[in-house]
Amino acid sequence: MKFFKISIFVVISLSVLICGCGNALAVNKVDQYVTTIEQINIPDDVKVIGLGEATHGNVEFQELKKDVFEVLVKNENVRVFVLEGDFGGGQSINQFILSGNGTAEEAVKALDYSIYKTEQMVNLVQWMHDYNLTAGKDEKVYFYGNDMQRYDYSKKGVLDYYKVVNADAAKKYATKLEHVSNGTMRDLKKDQLIDIDKTIDSIILDLQSNEVTYVEQTSTETYAFALQNAQVMKQRTQLLLNDGDYLKLRDQYLADNLQWIVDFEAAKGHDKIFVTAHNGHIEKTSASLAGYKSMGNYLDELYGEQYFAIGTDFIISEFQAKNGVSGERQIHTVKNHNALVDAFSEIESNVFYVDFEKASKSDRLLDIVSKEQRMSNIGDDFRAWYKFFKKFYTIEMMPNEAYNGIIIVKKATPTNVIE
Incomplete structure (x- = not known):
């Protein structure tokens, strides 16, 4: 019986270690360090604002592209939206939002990425189109892709x-x-x-x-x-x-193409741009175990404090992703408990923003954001067994070195791909 009890203890301990199912403690009165998305404030000298997404397959993270961009258009005079998507296909979307030919859904399909064939992306592109209908010449918004994986x-x-x-x-x-x-x-x-x-x-x-x-x-x-x-x-x-240097070259090219967009639009008088991509491309520290230099790292070197990176994370996510072997899209559920998200676990809102400079006024939060922890990072290839090994859906990083702030989604729901 004693051996049986020890075995049970070992199994439970390993489960917590591997799956990351243990909860850290919530921080008291933490609501004073939280704002809504509408209250996001960007320093005046910033040129590039990056938004990461913890997964490609959640409604909430795709909705954030539109929600954050709207705020930046209104409050920060941002007029340029850049997506981790095909450069050529992005020009097709730009033509739609400026001229109105075709439909938003047709425009989104030009990207040729299944992850973007969603209601949320169609809504984003339609919003940009509708905004431009009444915007003055100098107020119009523009769409780009900075990826190169299509011809x-x-x-x-x-x-x-x-x-x-x-x-x-x-x-x-x-x-x-x-x-x-x-x-x-x-x-x-x-x-x-x-x-x-x-x-x-x-x-x-x-x-x-x-x-x-x-x-x-x-x-x-x-x-x-x-x-x-x-x-x-x-x-x-x-x-x-x-092919052996695919990841390394891709992020270098993502950064090169983004720099081209920044320079091109600056010549037109647009001195701030918004770029959204996977967390692993936006974060500044190249934390991925794959060993390549992230786009965000390049941007940090290029622009220094003029690059402002916002990451995202979740506590529980039900998301859709493609099985790289079968090619089928499946729904998965994972939990991610780390000191950062758990510190805010008692906040009532499902989606909220934490600025790390503001949060650092709390000694407890400063200690949390200054320590390495496993943060969510799920791409479009996910197998059912990945969820049993935390390293397959997280990256270990120091939050306040990787990002300037973070948007936490307590419970995220899956997108539906429009075929």
């Missing part, structure tokens, strides 16, 4: 530009790139990818060599987009050619 819309952008400035080149490059698409890219052989890379280098060189002539026929802006579309195509090709 179709960037390819179309390049070829459409050549149809205007150089018809012969348009035909030549259309032939050379006819086998390049979202649907075929993963089946391309290495020698094909090398040829594609050379073709894109030729396009980039041609655009750069003929900048003056091409700009005279079009505009500085359309030329800039054509060149950037070509750069994004090269990035996509390089990812396929360097």
